[in-house]
Amino acid sequence: MTTAVETMQDQPLVVAGHTFQSRLMVGTGKYPDMDTMVRAIDASGAEVVTVAVRRVNLDRSKESSVLHFLDPKKIFLLANTAGCYTAADAIRYARLAREAGFNDFVKLEVIGDEETLLPDVAGLLEAAKVLVQEGFKVLAYTNEDLVTALRLEDAGCAAVMPLASPIGSGLGLLNPFSVRTIKRRLHVPVIVDAGVGTASDACVTMEQGVDGILMNTAIAAAQDPVAMANAMRLATLAGRTAYLAGRMPRREVAMPSSPTRGMLD
Amino acid sequence: MDVVINGERKEIRGGTLLDVLEELELDPRAVVVEHNRKIVRRAGLGGVQISDGDSLELVHFVGGG
Numbered sequence: 001m002t003t004a005v006e007t008m009q010d011q012p013l014v015v016a017g018h019t020f021q022s023r024l025m026v027g028t029g030k031y032p033d034m035d036t037m038v039r040a041i042d043a044s045g046a047e048v049v050t051v052a053v054r055r056v057n058l059d060r061s062k063e064s065s066v067l068h069f070l071d072p073k074k075i076f077l078l079a080n081t082a083g084c085y086t087a088a089d090a091i092r093y094a095r096l097a098r099e100a101g102f103n104d105f106v107k108l109e110v111i112g113d114e115e116t117l118l119p120d121v122a123g124l125l126e127a128a129k130v131l132v133q134e135g136f137k138v139l140a141y142t143n144e145d146l147v148t149a150l151r152l153e154d155a156g157c158a159a160v161m162p163l164a165s166p167i168g169s170g171l172g173l174l175n176p177f178s179v180r181t182i183k184r185r186l187h188v189p190v191i192v193d194a195g196v197g198t199a200s201d202a203c204v205t206m207e208q209g210v211d212g213i214l215m216n217t218a219i220a221a222a223q224d225p226v227a228m229a230n231a232m233r234l235a236t237l238a239g240r241t242a243y244l245a246g247r248m249p250r251r252e253v254a255m256p257s258s259p260t261r262g263m264l265d
Numbered sequence: 266m267d268v269v270i271n272g273e274r275k276e277i278r279g280g281t282l283l284d285v286l287e288e289l290e291l292d293p294r295a296v297v298v299e300h301n302r303k304i305v306r307r308a309g310l311g312g313v314q315i316s317d318g319d320s321l322e323l324v325h326f327v328g329g330g
Binding site: 027028029030031037050051052053054055056058065066067077079080082095096097099100101167168194214215216217 | 272307329
């Protein structure tokens, strides 16, 4: 029998040689204020925290960057290339991010469509190849397409990040089958990124056996982001533990849980 | 001299890139500098002179997902 202690002996998540205890990664965008963000990140238990690269606001030069509120010794900063629509732009943003001097990880996004923010697969592969060549540890945000995921792995990506549903949509895991297939076929970590809306979405996602999950809006746009961050921490752990526990088979017909023998005449 | 910083025309005193950051009251440890589309390492900022018409991008980390 598997004990609670045993299920806690889950292997840590390892991405490109870095070990992380938490399988939940969180973003830093869209919070009502920095204090809420800091408390939410803390409540989430996340070690990997994403940030974006943007121009300094020259009119308000005293304005602090998000780093003013995050301790890079306690968290692992993962810069993204959000907002980039071409491979060239994404490469440029990744290089700038690396120059900030924290690590050579990048969450690579090459967006192909403004309405859905779905990835531009061709641009993504092109940028991934260049960045891998330059020594980046590329975590590639992609759609839930197996062949693209395989190509990204072949290109040398450190992790592949299929979406649950479009960025900021909160629609949850739309295609569990595809995500499961990607996880089954890839050797690098599969971390579902984007689309989670609430804790049950995180749980269902982790139950697919993926290595991790990344979210931002689901926490930041909750009515109480700190409470939702805690819920996401628990849901990620619950989903992961349920996956490890191994769910019962699905049946199309009922099977009684109580004995059928010993009934009264 | 006239330069373009973060897409805006600006008149600055000039000097090295480090001087420019100081003039703009920016902490060199908190920004990454791209000078005419080329990234300049933090350690090299004091060694690069800015010229009239140059273009600078000064970026940092902001909240994002």
